[in-house]
Amino acid sequence: MHNDVTRRTFLAALSASAAGVLTGGLQRILAAVPEARDSTFELGGDLLVNRLGFGAMRLTGEGIWGWPPDRESAKKVLRRAVELGVNFIDTADAYGPETNELLIAEALYPYPKGLVIATKGGNTRPGPGQWVQDGRPEYLSQAVDKSLKRLKLDRIDLYQLHRIDRKVRVEESLGALKAAQDAGKIRHVGLSEVTVAEIERAKKVVPIVSIQNRYNVTDRDSEAALNYCEKEKMGFIPWAPIGGGGTRSLSKAGNALEAEAKRLNVSVVQLALAWLLQKSPVMLPIPGTSSLAHLEENMAAEKLQLTADEWKRIEALAARA
Numbered sequence: 001m002h003n004d005v006t007r008r009t010f011l012a013a014l015s016a017s018a019a020g021v022l023t024g025g026l027q028r029i030l031a032a033v034p035e036a037r038d039s040t041f042e043l044g045g046d047l048l049v050n051r052l053g054f055g056a057m058r059l060t061g062e063g064i065w066g067w068p069p070d071r072e073s074a075k076k077v078l079r080r081a082v083e084l085g086v087n088f089i090d091t092a093d094a095y096g097p098e099t100n101e102l103l104i105a106e107a108l109y110p111y112p113k114g115l116v117i118a119t120k121g122g123n124t125r126p127g128p129g130q131w132v133q134d135g136r137p138e139y140l141s142q143a144v145d146k147s148l149k150r151l152k153l154d155r156i157d158l159y160q161l162h163r164i165d166r167k168v169r170v171e172e173s174l175g176a177l178k179a180a181q182d183a184g185k186i187r188h189v190g191l192s193e194v195t196v197a198e199i200e201r202a203k204k205v206v207p208i209v210s211i212q213n214r215y216n217v218t219d220r221d222s223e224a225a226l227n228y229c230e231k232e233k234m235g236f237i238p239w240a241p242i243g244g245g246g247t248r249s250l251s252k253a254g255n256a257l258e259a260e261a262k263r264l265n266v267s268v269v270q271l272a273l274a275w276l277l278q279k280s281p282v283m284l285p286i287p288g289t290s291s292l293a294h295l296e297e298n299m300a301a302e303k304l305q306l307t308a309d310e311w312k313r314i315e316a317l318a319a320r321a
Contacts, residue, residue: 044187049284053089121143133167
């Protein structure tokens with residue numbers, strides 16, 4: 001009886017297309033709902049988030065520039081993500097620029113209780129596909145105020161320095177964020193694309209609760225940062241959790257994990273997300289998509305628990321990728 005109820009609940013959370021991907025492996029996934037793996041994480045010690053979040057960057061135009069081609073559809077994706085249990089959404093003022101934050105407010109304000117919106121500042125956008133760091137304290141102070149206004153928030157739960165600006169001492173950049181935190185505009189501060197040494201240097205200025213670095217099953221250059229976060233109980237937010245766009249995408253045909261995913265009757269994307277969730281209790285993947293079907297598929301990965309043998313096979317395949 002319990003399995004039947006679980007199956008009905010799970011299927012209700014899937015679109016027809018996602019259910020099609022999972023049909024063969026559905027029974028196995030349902031039987032393997034993890035008990036030992038915690039599906040939540042306490043960010044900064046006081047923000048309880050579901051570990052599988054949503055990255056909103058793809059809800060923009062080409063080159064991460066301007067509004068998405070179908071604005072109403074993009075808003076539906078955001079609303080459906082929340083319906084499926086997402087309460088951690090990652091964005092940045094540079095996405096659009098500005099349009100991504102505005103879109104989140106359009107779709108979700110007034111925000112449901114417990115929704116954590118993480119944004120970033122410190123990257124400017126001269127044009128489509130172009131990114132230029134600006135870590136001047138006066139710029140970041142203004143950026144915080146503008147993000148608050150666009151998101152219709154009194155306080156931003158997690159504000160991340162998008163990139164360290166090598167032209168500005170990081171102590172100055174973070175000093176502006178500490179001032180904003182002291183003023184009640186920011187609850188917590190995070191960093192993006194940093195080394196362990198840079199994290200430790202930053203922590204001398206302001207408490208750091210999360211790191212957002214590129215990381216996935218076939219790209220582990222940030223392993224040291226992940227290990228540090230685990231030791232320090234900091235959130236680790238892997239961007240490009242399924243490889244990002246282009247040739248490195250794990251959703252491309254012929255990638256190293258394709259055979260194993262087929263053997264398990266799941267998609268490669270689901271396998272990659274399940275691996276991340278199982279890899280570390282501080283891992284907070286934020287897969288992004290503009291497709292409702294892909295969203296449903298991504299969220300179904302939360303139910304997949306890998307056995308020891310499956311883990312070994314994936315590790316061996318990833319090592320050869």
